[in-house]
Amino acid sequence: MTSRRLVLSRSAALIGAASTGLLLPGLARAQGAKLRVGLMLPYTGTFAQLGVAIENGFRLAIDEQGGKLGGREIEYFKVDDESDPSKGIENANKLVQRDKVDVLVGTVHSGVQMGIHKVARDTGVLSLIPNAGVHVATRAQCAPNVFRTSFSNSQPTRALGAAMIAKGHKKAVWITWKYAAGDEAFEGFKESYTAAGGSIIKELGLPFPNVEFQALLTEIAALKPDAVACFFAGGGAAKFIRDYAAAGLKGKIPLYGSGFLTEGVLEAAGAAADGVITTLHYGDGIDTPRNKAFRLAYAKTFKLQPDVYAVQGYDTGLLLVQGSNAVKGDLNNKTALYKAMESATIDSPRGKWKMSKAHNPIQDIYLRVVENKENKVIGVAAKALEDSGAGCKMT
Secondary structure (H helix, E strand, O other): OOOHHHHHHHHHHHHHHHOOOOOOHHHOOOOOOEEEEEEOOOOOOOOHHHHHHHHHHHHHHHOOOOEEEOOOOOEEEEOOOOOOHHHHHHHHHHHHHHOOOEEEOOOHHHHHHHHHHHHHHOOOOOEEEEOOOOOOHOOOOOOOOOOOOOOEEEEEEEEHHHHHHHHOOOOEEEEEEHHHHHHHHHHHHHHHHHOOOEEEEEEEEEEEEOOOOOOHHHHHHHHHOOOEEEOOOOOHHHHHHHHHOOOOOOOOOOEEEEHHHOOOOHHHHHHHHOOOOOEOOOOOOOOOOHHHHHHHHHHHHHHHOOHHHHHHHHHHHHHHHHHHHHHHOOOOOHHHHHHHHHOOEEEEOOOOOOEEOOOOOEEEEEHHHHHOOOHHHHEEEEEEEEEOOOOOOOO
């Protein structure tokens, strides 16, 4: 009976609107209605903590604006993407088709992102990427309604080559998981290292998510390179760092990597991580009032220390705030919305950054060294680094 009354009341509202000539494309989209925000993130499994950090950061940015976007109240809709690429399209459609969200925020896993990306390109829904660095999203398949606030997979490693040459390391071995993120990280390293005069004497790989590193570490010891550069993340990264030290390579052959090697794994890696040098677009110890204020606010609100994923979520919120304010909450005014987001300067804890024409951050990449379970910032490896955006044609 209740459900029938609900249907009747909705029908009456529609009829009333029609009789006064005010029927809109959908009552939920009307200016007085709540703005519908969809969060498609990993809330279970390996990447669950990353998903929580992104959501925390995003909500913190919105809450600093009084919990509104362009003056409109917000209604959140959440889907656990389970880091399962096979469910990417289905889950994105739940938010877009079923929940009629105005904006879709997600995700972490690049494979899942491609499902979201297809739905975004097919439907035109505003899509904000708070992590997944898969190249094609802001290269050959770039789109006016898709904005990334994190990085492309090759950006951190594109800053690594010159830093290693500056330390006198002219012969290197590269090692990674052989999957899209590892391949794209290698692209950035190879380009920067060889351009700076370095020679990659061997490229080693193992299937994702295999963590049996011993045979490859034995090969590295025999090759005797000046240094090793790599891309690993999460639990596998912590094990690689520990195994590298256990194989007797720590202190003999310096270890470098994309910053995800040491992000969020320093407790698990322990003393084996000391001295590991990485490049990334954020570091805990960035000594600016902006970063200190953000870290304090995040810690007070969530009783947790923020990481790069929290910063990316926060910056996703900041970008949406700027766009929404510019159009006074009318996200259907797409021309003005996209223009505002494309021209925005984001005053981020990582430092101010802007969007590239392909909708990927132009940002500083920091040089960091692990000391006492902290990624200590020791310099800027690359200023205002921009992804190539190769093949991007906005239509």
